[in-house]
Amino acid sequence: xxxxxxxxxxACRVRVRGVHKAYRMGARDVHALRGVDLxxxxxxxxxxxxxxxxxxxxxxxxxxxxxxxxxxEIEVGGASLAGLSEHELTLHRRRRSGVVFQGFNLLPxxxxxxxxxxxxxxDGRAHLDVAPRAEALLRELGLGDRMDHRPxxxxxxxxxxxxxxxxxLQEPPVLLADEPTGNLDSQTSDRLWRLLADVAxxxxxxxxxxxxxxxxxxxxxxxxxLQDGRVAGSLSVDAMDPSQLAVRVAxxxxxxx
Numbered sequence: 001x002x003x004x005x006x007x008x009x010x011a012c013r014v015r016v017r018g019v020h021k022a023y024r025m026g027a028r029d030v031h032a033l034r035g036v037d038l039x040x041x042x043x044x045x046x047x048x049x050x051x052x053x054x055x056x057x058x059x060x061x062x063x064x065x066x067x068x069x070x071x072x073e074i075e076v077g078g079a080s081l082a083g084l085s086e087h088e089l090t091l092h093r094r095r096r097s098g099v100v101f102q103g104f105n106l107l108p109x110x111x112x113x114x115x116x117x118x119x120x121x122x123d124g125r126a127h128l129d130v131a132p133r134a135e136a137l138l139r140e141l142g143l144g145d146r147m148d149h150r151p152x153x154x155x156x157x158x159x160x161x162x163x164x165x166x167x168x169l170q171e172p173p174v175l176l177a178d179e180p181t182g183n184l185d186s187q188t189s190d191r192l193w194r195l196l197a198d199v200a201x202x203x204x205x206x207x208x209x210x211x212x213x214x215x216x217x218x219x220x221x222x223x224x225x226l227q228d229g230r231v232a233g234s235l236s237v238d239a240m241d242p243s244q245l246a247v248r249v250a251x252x253x254x255x256x257x
Contacts, residue, residue, distance in 0.1 A: 017073040055230075059210075076092075106151040179210055197219045232253055
């Protein structure tokens with residue numbers, strides 16, 4: 001059975017080599033990824049962008065171990081995902097690659113604090129042992145007075161901050177975010193993008209976000225552009241505003257055709 005090297009697991013690294021993924025749709029195969037190569041090394045805030053159907057969410061799901069590639073190699077946080085069992089992939093997500101989704105994915109019967117501590121308690125750690133760190137994270141994210149509230153008593157932005165705290169609880173080297181502000185208004189979205197940038201910088205983590213919004217990607221240090229299931233190019237943001245970034249992404253897409 002494949003094992004995960006504990007020393008390597010702290011690496012802030014994503015490595016993708018020759019990754020293909022197809023889905024069966026009726027009588028035909030739809031190729032979501034067609035030989036993706038991608039290397040991201042070291043802490044920072046990165047975005048994956050591309051038009052609808054370019055394969056960006058498929059790639060993130062493969063990086064999170066939520067689906068398996070048909071072909072190719074994937075390494076996240078120093079661990080190769082090839083051949084890992086479902087149980088090992090679950091442990092990988094709990095310990096080495098926090099995941100934040102557009103839909104928050106909080107349990108409605110648990111309060112904010114309990115939702116944050118859940119991955120650690122499922123990992124066999126006592127709630128009382130991890131609660132102080134969870135409380136500290138919630139206070140740091142501005143939710144110190146909302147810890148005993150259930151999701152239905154929280155705003156969308158508050159729920160997403162709870163989800164981010166949950167993803168950070170076990171200090172993974174890599175944080176993956178799939179359209180994390182898709183259900184939020186523009187003002188709340190901007191606060192969340194700034195928060196993710198701070199997480200990458202202050203916690204020495206690699207944060208990799210899938211987005212279709214130049215406003216989101218403008219907060220990142222680098223943008224990796226997908227088109228037709230392949231990486232069309234990577235851009236250094238260099239303090240570009242969203243409109244400038246949108247033009248550069250469009251130019252990259254045109255040049256790759």
